[in-house]
Amino acid sequence: MTLLVFTLFSVALTLLGFFVPVALFKRLTILGLSLALLSLLFTWGKPFAFGPYQVDGVSQVFTLLALLGALWTLGLVRSRRFEFYLLVLYAAFGMHLLASTKNLILLLVALEALSLPLYALATWRRGQGLEAALKYFLLGALAAAFFLYGAALHYGATGSFLAGTPGKGPLYALALGLLLVGLGFKVALAPFHFWTPDVYQGSPTPVVLFMATSVKAAAFAALLRVAAPGAPDALAFLIALSVVVGNLAALAQKETKRLLAYSSIAHAGYMALALYTGNAQALGFYLLTYVLATGLAFAVLSEVSPDRVPLEALRGLFHRDPLLGLALFLAALSLLGLPPLAGFWGKYLVFAEAARAGKWGLLVLALVTSAISAYYYLALGLSVFGRGEAGVAPRPLARGVALLVALALLLLGLLPGSVLPALAAG
Structure with missing residues (x-):
């Protein structure tokens, strides 16, 4: 149909x-x-x-x-x-x-x-x-x-x-x-x-x-x-290279979309780890949390500027529009994988499955690079609370969707079991 x-x-x-x-x-x-x-x-x-x-x-x-x-x-x-x-x-x-x-x-x-x-x-x-x-x-x-x-x-x-x-x-x-x-x-x-x-x-x-x-x-x-x-086995090499290159390159970025681009490379590595261990359910849940958090980040950026968005341009966003500022902050924390947001359970399921499958080398590398990502995700999330004059003129629909997605990230973090059975891809 x-x-x-x-x-x-x-x-x-x-x-x-x-x-x-x-x-x-x-x-x-x-x-x-x-x-x-x-x-x-x-x-x-x-x-x-x-x-x-x-x-x-x-x-x-x-x-x-x-x-x-x-x-x-x-x-x-x-x-x-x-x-x-x-x-x-x-x-x-x-x-x-x-x-x-x-x-x-x-x-x-x-x-x-x-x-x-x-x-x-x-x-x-x-x-x-x-x-x-x-x-x-x-x-x-x-x-x-x-x-x-x-x-x-x-x-x-x-x-x-x-x-x-x-x-x-x-x-x-x-x-x-x-x-x-x-x-x-x-x-x-x-x-x-x-x-x-x-x-x-x-x-x-x-x-x-x-x-x-x-x-x-x-x-x-x-x-x-x-x-x-x-x-x-070649996939294991791609996973290791992706999480290392994506996270290390993101550390040096000052433009938000470019930072999120390298972030997406790292997340592709984490998702490929779920695929490598053969857990389609963990892959589906990780992708769901990634789609919501990344989509929310880019949705907020589109209300700031349709083109390039330097990190400096986000300063003061929370003071100009608290809803959009908080939404971007939550999106960054979810991508980092901090509880109680949905991104935590996405990474937990992938990492736990890697441990059960005995992929210890990839697991340790994924954990270390995930910890490294805290530097640039916190820099992105906390930038909205800094002093500045972020230009934003959001539409009511954009603000409403941002609120719904931010709530979804929080609810999925609190109740991940509510969607896991439906994501058991066959």
């Missing part, structure tokens, strides 16, 4: 775009994504398969997270061009397909379906971020080529394009390695992360929210499909 809703609205809005006012087009796009979300919730827990298209626990959990990010993005955007909203819809469609198939060829098509709109969205403000978007496009094309070669070698090694098909030998190992490179680019695992800081800094803030939440959720769904039967 979700696929049908996406298809109907994508076709209908493509035809209507030139004939309806932009304000109405935005509402229709939000309506389409909302109906897709409702159809997903209505069919929750009911598996469905049609050829390579497969709706199961993984599809439902990760599509839900992607749709939340897409709707949040549309709520923040004030574009006068209908194409912006249409591109977000197309990308969300691609994300749903990416989370809803094990077929490597359809995974490649879905990757391109979500990537092409993002390349355009990254350069939406003409003259800004063009260099970063070009880097994003070129590296994205290279990652797609790696994925395609990996799919071909996977077929040669196993005789199947179905992700997760067991195989042996160097050809199979090479196939998994190439697939891992292609998907590692999308989730921003080091050393495939080089596009992330520049694109985050140069893109409009609502677009960065979309990239940091929805794209990461959908890409991890695909990575789970590929690596679920037995994550390759």
Whole structure:
């Protein structure tokens, strides 16, 4: 049903775009994504398969997270061009397909379906971020080529394009390695992360929210499909490199979006640790807390400035708007993983699973780098209480959503068991 809703609205809005006012087009796009979300919730827990298209626990959990990010993005955007909203819809469609198939060829098509709109969205403000978007496009094309070669070698090694098909030998190992490179680019695992800081800094803030939440959720769904039967040992190296590079590089950042970009690389490493230990439930919960906290941070930043936001620009935010200042403070603490916020339980579940699996080296490295992250997360969170003249003119809707998400982070931290059963992705 979700696929049908996406298809109907994508076709209908493509035809209507030139004939309806932009304000109405935005509402229709939000309506389409909302109906897709409702159809997903209505069919929750009911598996469905049609050829390579497969709706199961993984599809439902990760599509839900992607749709939340897409709707949040549309709520923040004030574009006068209908194409912006249409591109977000197309990308969300691609994300749903990416989370809803094990077929490597359809995974490649879905990757391109979500990537092409993002390349355009990254350069939406003409003259800004063009260099970063070009880097994003070129590296994205290279990652797609790696994925395609990996799919071909996977077929040669196993005789199947179905992700997760067991195989042996160097050809199979090479196939998994190439697939891992292609998907590692999308989730921003080091050393495939080089596009992330520049694109985050140069893109409009609502677009960065979309990239940091929805794209990461959908890409991890695909990575789970590929690596679920037995994550390759190469993933352990990517995890270690990501948590080290992400956290250490973030220490030197003075621009908020660039800081959060390196933070997202580190969090990709923590999420990949959950995948490496084979716990899809821990991965789903971590992603939920990450989507809420990161989305909240970028939502607040979009009310401060749609472009670059130096840390100095946040000083005095709490005094200018206590709600937004407190929301950014809570988002930073949740990303750090401090109780009683939801981010604490996300990290606890991942780290506890790593201990049970005996991955002591990765666990110690994750704990040490998580402690290091306290420096820049506290610098970000406490900056809102400093003396300054932070410029902000928030809309009532933005303030209301910020309040709801901040409460959600607190409630999930107090009652994590209320959602864990629903996130047991199958």
